Amino acid sequence: MPRKLSTAMDGVNLAAKLADLKEDHYRILLTVSAVTELLIDKGLFTRDELEVKAATLDLELDSLIASSLHPMA
Template identity: 55%
Template sequence: MESFSTSMDLVQFIGKLGDLKDEHYHLLLVQSALIELMIDKGVFSRQELDRKMAELDRLMAGSPYPMA
């Protein structure tokens, strides 16, 4: 790990990575809870969510640069 000047830099980097992992888990948990609540309350159905996810996935699979 030549890019880290000291062992302490490496320890701090690993700590930050662990914090990001925890934050990512928490955000996904909140997102999942919100989606489930909206489905339970009839805001949208699971099928509508699946269709929208597929639509967005198709859009993201293309080039990130629009072709003129």
């Protein structure tokens, strides 16, 4: 019987940790969005430049992940 209680409590703890991560993720995303908007408003870069840079970084990351999964390819 004690194992079932422990398993239930583990589930509750995991759900709480997930909720905390979601809150952290939201706050980080909000901050990045605010900084991005400020930089665009100040003319440091355009949305188009940001989109191109994000796409470039995404391709580079995909390439790095693919190469780490298949190092001999």
